[in-house]
Amino acid sequence: MKTEIRERYGSIAKTEGSCCGPTCCGQDDVAELETPGRPAYEGHDQDVVETTNQGLGCGDPVRFSGIEEGMTVLDLGAGGGIDVFLSAKQVGSTGRVIGLDMTDEMLERAETNRKKLGLWNTVFLKGEIENIPLPARSVDRVISNCVINLVPDKEKAFREIHRVLREGGAFVISDIVTDGTIPDLYREDPFLWSGCVAGAMDKAAYLETIQKAGFGDVRVLTEKRTSDPGTLPFSVYSVTVTGVRGEGL
Numbered sequence: 161m162k163t164e165i166r167e168r169y170g171s172i173a174k175t176e177g178s179c180c181g182p183t184c185c186g187q188d189d190v191a192e193l194e195t196p197g198r199p200a201y202e203g204h205d206q207d208v209v210e211t212t213n214q215g216l217g218c219g220d221p222v223r224f225s226g227i228e229e230g231m232t233v234l235d236l237g238a239g240g241g242i243d244v245f246l247s248a249k250q251v252g253s254t255g256r257v258i259g260l261d262m263t264d265e266m267l268e269r270a271e272t273n274r275k276k277l278g279l280w281n282t283v284f285l286k287g288e289i290e291n292i293p294l295p296a297r298s299v300d301r302v303i304s305n306c307v308i309n310l311v312p313d314k315e316k317a318f319r320e321i322h323r324v325l326r327e328g329g330a331f332v333i334s335d336i337v338t339d340g341t342i343p344d345l346y347r348e349d350p351f352l353w354s355g356c357v358a359g360a361m362d363k364a365a366y367l368e369t370i371q372k373a374g375f376g377d378v379r380v381l382t383e384k385r386t387s388d389p390g391t392l393p394f395s396v397y398s399v400t401v402t403g404v405r406g407e408g409l
């Protein structure tokens with residue numbers, strides 16, 4: 161699955177295009193979820209959006225993240241860096257934003273965007289979400305946009321998110337979930353997996369996984385089902401979810 165994911169996002173990174181296919185990670189319909197009928201990322205710095213949006217997100221985690229000046233923010237599966245740069249505007253010169261990704265071509269694209277935007281309070285790291293290359297309790301916010309569904313071991317991913325967050329820190333994650341378990345026939349298809357479908361978990365099981373990792377105050381902030389039922393015999397849809405390590409915000 162990881163080879164397929166690297167190849168798919170590596171090639172997307174090298175083109176101006178975005179994810180394609182019947183159940184794309186970043187369907188327009190899904191990306192505009194927080195403000196139905198309005199453009200995705202409305203209300204954010206449009207210079208950043210125009211420079212970096214590849215249409216790969218399925219929500220707007222930054223909008224709900226409560227990021228403040230001086231914070232350290234970590235974006236998991238940062239891609240070309242859109243949410244890193246939107247967060248960078250909010251943390252200011254006393255904060256910093258770290259983008260983690262495992263695909264070289266995406267990291268190169270993010271670095272090009274970083275130079276174009278001149279947002280020097282950002283840094284991009286190569287690594288995997290299941291083994292985040294950062295010390296324990298080192299970040300205030302973890303964000304992620306349409307990525308955790310791609311990770312085969314989601315329990316490990318959420319344990320890692322818990323490890324790197326400081327006490328009182330929170331994650332805000334937009335992701336794809338489903339109702340019920342996806343049949344094996346679909347689950348084992350690498351193309352459907354890398355297209356943000358086959359790796360999606362049942363929503364209730366997803367929330368339980370987060371709670372088991374030690375998070376409190378776990379809540380679904382937004383939920384968006386596409387109007388088009390598509391060709392799949394099960395529903396996949398996007399949610400934005402939050403949880404807190406320790407005492408709360």
Ligand SMILES: C[S@@+](CC[C@H](N)C(=O)[O-])C[C@H]1O[C@@H](n2cnc3c(N)ncnc32)[C@H](O)[C@@H]1O
Pocket residue numbers: 165166169185214215216217218236237238239240241242260261262263266287288289290304305306307310311
């Ligand atoms: C659907 S794209 C989303 C990119 C970005 N978050 C956005 O909204 O534009 C998924 C990204 O996650 C990265 N990725 C997938 N699985 C990963 C993992 N286990 N560890 C680190 N990065 C991963 C891919 O390389 C790709 O850049």
